[in-house]
Amino acid sequence: MSFTFKQGLFQFDFTDHHAILGVSLDAEFGEVRKRYMRVARRLHPDTSTFESETDKEFANELLSKLVSPAYNKFSKEGDRAELFVIIKNLSNTVAKQRSQIKFTTDGAKKIAKAGDYQNVYKEALKELSDREYESIDKTLDIIGEISELNLAYLLRKNGSGVVKPPPPTPPKPAVNQEKPITKKPSTKNPLVEQACNRAKILISNKNYVKAISELKGALKFEENDSLCHALLGFCYFQQKQGTMAKIEVKKALSLNPEEQKALEVKKLLEQAATGKKKPSKSKDKKETKPDKSGGLFGGIFGGKKK
Numbered sequence: 001m002s003f004t005f006k007q008g009l010f011q012f013d014f015t016d017h018h019a020i021l022g023v024s025l026d027a028e029f030g031e032v033r034k035r036y037m038r039v040a041r042r043l044h045p046d047t048s049t050f051e052s053e054t055d056k057e058f059a060n061e062l063l064s065k066l067v068s069p070a071y072n073k074f075s076k077e078g079d080r081a082e083l084f085v086i087i088k089n090l091s092n093t094v095a096k097q098r099s100q101i102k103f104t105t106d107g108a109k110k111i112a113k114a115g116d117y118q119n120v121y122k123e124a125l126k127e128l129s130d131r132e133y134e135s136i137d138k139t140l141d142i143i144g145e146i147s148e149l150n151l152a153y154l155l156r157k158n159g160s161g162v163v164k165p166p167p168p169t170p171p172k173p174a175v176n177q178e179k180p181i182t183k184k185p186s187t188k189n190p191l192v193e194q195a196c197n198r199a200k201i202l203i204s205n206k207n208y209v210k211a212i213s214e215l216k217g218a219l220k221f222e223e224n225d226s227l228c229h230a231l232l233g234f235c236y237f238q239q240k241q242g243t244m245a246k247i248e249v250k251k252a253l254s255l256n257p258e259e260q261k262a263l264e265v266k267k268l269l270e271q272a273a274t275g276k277k278k279p280s281k282s283k284d285k286k287e288t289k290p291d292k293s294g295g296l297f298g299g300i301f302g303g304k305k306k
Helices: 009-012 017-021 029-043 053-075 077-096 106-113 117-130 139-158 190-202 207-220 226-238 243-255 260-274 294-303
Strands: none
Touching: 009 017, 009 077, 017 029, 017 053, 017 139, 029 053, 053 077, 077 139, 077 207, 077 243, 106 117, 106 139, 117 139, 139 207, 190 207, 190 226, 207 226, 226 243, 226 260, 243 260
């Protein structure tokens, strides 16, 4: 048996794992796991309370072909990170097609218009998720409805959900009241800077998993920080997640084409792709010049200052 959905995010050739599990797009892994365990107990043949054999068989199909595969996308750190990037890119895609999107459910329509759309989304999602696997004859329809909520939420979060009126034009000040405007130099968010510094220490200790967590947390404060993306690219490279590394490096360079860390990781990726190795130095040479760059980490984080 195969399942087909045409609502919400599914219509963009994307499997909405959040909708299948009935969790929000912002859900942490602990929340996802808790929800999965609850749904699995409801659907598993050994623990389900469905009376008819037909319902039990259908429940088992839902568990094995929808729910468990969806949970598997969250169970590993690498898969969660990849899903996060995919949804982020999908958000930009749906924003470009905003004029062609028509909502069919009341919940999605409310999210599209509400001022406090986050709470509207949260309440609508809870109401649907509570019923999602209670009557399994309605499960597929509810999954589609939740995915439409997710689509509406992504549009609002992206800033494309509603048309905002342009801000009023401020009145021009009188000539004798004009004062010179001094532009303050842009400064890096201190929280982001601290997170990057912690990530560098973790990277130097080869603790890439925690470094990734630090950097992803920093991007929640400033998603367009090129250094964060560059360091993420390096972490993914070290974990042999080439696709994720390329995505982060590309993002870093799109934000800052001169981001040195991103350029260095890009070079590492190119070397790995071509399989090129630096020629070994002759053993006959008695003296070799010390590497003042600090090696790989020196290149990434800068050598020791004199």
